[in-house]
């Protein structure tokens with residue numbers, strides 16, 4: 001039986017609200033449970049993610065248009081209105097009349113009055129949307145940007161203070177764009193050109209990554225549909241953002257080395273370095289959560305890796321067994337995740353200033369403890385998928401002050417070939433930061449927001 005895509009989207013939004021599930025998990029759960037074609041999947045994920053990305057703006061409109069106070073509106077009707085407004089405002093291919101009619105049908109299932117109410121709000125929006133004024137951009141810049149791009153005001157204020165207003169606006173905008181699906185080819189099983197042939201045969205549209213030699217940017221699929229690509233089950237590739245692949249490249253691992261990845265699940269970076277070591281040496285892939293080890297193991301097995309040992313271990317605690325044993329230690333620390341809002345729009349609504357403060361203490365502790373595993377002349381890499389100074393530069397600067405045996409690697413861009421550096425310069429993309437730490441931004445580099453500091457132990 002054909003599913004009703006809007007009804008399904010409404011159920012998923014309801015579940016995200018009530019169970020506080022992450023959107024990608026809720027979407028995948030429904031996609032696994034119901035048989036639906038790729039057109040429906042794409043429409044549902046577009047609508048659900050679009051509503052979440054723009055929730056504050058859509059709620060601002062509802063507040064302006066509704067005769068009922070926001071808190072008094074039936075909870076399901078709030079989501080019906082959000083879906084209707086989103087389709088009218090952002091989905092140009094959906095005729096306004098279809099958006100209204102379908103939402104009214106959904107609301108009528110609750111009661112005829114709710115149908116009338118939804119009809120009234122949506123039709124008023126179509127007539128009067130140009131008259132709705134946002135908070136004044138000059139007098140209240142952070143409130144204006146916060147509503148326009150649906151990011152909490154405290155975060156907008158913080159980013160304006162750290163990056164300036166114009167940069168922040170482009171960052172907020174980029175956070176509401178859908179990211180590409182990026183895959184890292186697994187050279188242990190296939191060459192890049194052979195995988196490209198397989199993708200061509202399946203009609204998949206892709207292009208080579210600007211940054212990473214063995215990575216492909218998939219253009220014809222969204223990030224949630226990677227399992228449908230040819231070769232996934234066979235382990236011919238791993239899904240991973242280019243920003244995160246930089247950790248593997250910067251680590252400069254060699255065959256036979258010992259690597260400790262203290263925060264490894266689901267194993268993106270651990271499997272990358274294991275692959276770069278050509279299935280030799282050993283990668284200790286650790287995580288605090290036992291249930292996450294299976295995620296690492298699934299990837300390890302699928303990719304055909306023999307050199308990864310997955311272990312449960314709390315990175316904040318010292319493990320004497322590994323003292324001074326590692327050539328490379330990866331600290332991909334738990335963080336606020338504010339660099340991956342494009343992938344998980346829920347993140348921007350779930351964080352608070354208090355939570356961020358607690359995180360930097362944990363990050364310092366994990367980094368200090370893990371540094372004890374590094375051999376003389378060994379490498380320590382600290383990374384996060386967030387953008388705030390407090391969780392990035394401040395943590396690394398604090399660490400360097402307290403650990404004089406470590407220094408920043410001076411040549412963060414040195415791993416890139418000359419040709420690739422020229423290409424990036426031509427495109428106006430600057431990778432080497434004046435702080436000698438690498439920070440990538442969705443609006444500047446087209447990648448996830450990501451931070452990497454590579455340090456060397458002088459010994």
Ligand SMILES: C[S@@+](CC[C@H](N)C(=O)[O-])C[C@H]1O[C@@H](n2cnc3c(N)ncnc32)[C@H](O)[C@@H]1O
Pocket residue numbers: 244262263264265266267268269270286287288289292313314315316332333334335385
């Ligand atoms: C950013 S994710 C790691 C992503 C992973 N490195 C990858 O590339 O796929 C951070 C991980 O740290 C783990 N974690 C959080 N606190 C931890 C702790 N105290 N010790 C070890 N792992 C921890 C989380 O379970 C989470 O899987």
